Amino acid sequence: DQQVKQNSPSLSVQEGRISILNCDYTNSMFDYFLWYKKYPAEGPTFLISISSIKDKNEDGRFTVFLNKSAKHLSLHIVPSQPGDSAVYFCAADLDGSGNTGKLIFGQGTTLQVKP
Amino acid sequence: KAGVTQTPRYLIKTRGQQVTLSCSPISGHRSVSWYQQTPGQGLQFLFEYFSETQRNKGNFPGRFSGRQFSNSRSEMNVSTLELGDSALYLCASSPAGNTEAFFGQGTRLTVV
Secondary structure, X not given: OOOEEOOOOEEEEEOOOOEEEEEEEOOOOOOEEEEEEEOOOOOOEEEEEEEOOXXXXXXXXXXXXXXXOOOEEEEEEOXXXXXXXXXXXXXXXXXXXXXXXXXXXXXXXXXXXXX | OOOOEEEOOEEEEOXXXXXXXXXXXXXXXXXXXXXXXXXXXXXXXXXXXXXXXXXXXXXXXXXXXXXXXXXXXXXXXXXXXXXXXXXEEEEEEEOOOOOOOEEOOOEEEEEO
C-alpha cells in the first residue's frame, strides 16, 4: 500500500510563476514530513521539512503547507526558476524524534520550469 | 565536508550472482539507511543501521542484507540476483537517524 502519494507525475510551469506540488498521506501517525529534490544521476537533496505541530514552514522561495485533517501537504515554489526543474519527492517519517532513520517516499513529481 | 560516497557508481551483474555495494557516510554521522529506486516502485526503504546495529528494516526478501562497521561505513549485499533487482541503490546518512538524511549519488545496478 502506498502510504505517501504524489498523484501528479509531472508539472510544467512558466519561469517566474508559482509551482505547487502536492502530496497526500494515509497514516495519521506520520508526524514529520520532508521534501527532497532529485536531479538525474544524483541522489535526492533535502529541501525543506515540517513537523506535524506546524501548518507552514518557509525557507526562501520554498514554503511547505501541512493540512493534518486532510492528510495533505504541498510545496510552493515562488518564483519558479529553470534550475528548479527536477523530480520532487515528498517523504514522511513515522517518528519525528529522530529514532527511525526510515523515510516513506512518494512516487515523485517531475517539475519542468520553462524559460 | 565530504558528502556521502557510494561505490561503485555503476555495476553490471548476471542473474544468480551476488553483489556488494559500499557507502561511506558523512564524517560524524552514525546512521546509514539504504533505499532502492525503481521506475515502478519509486524510492523504497531497505534498512537502516545505527552504531553497527540494524535498527529498521523494510519489506525486502532476505537476499538483501547489510552491515555497518565501527567507522560507520556500511555495505549492502544482494545474493542470488534477479532481473528485478536492477535499480538505483541509494545510501543516506544522518547524525543519529534523524530525518534530514543526506543522500549519496547512488549505485546503478543492472542485472542481465
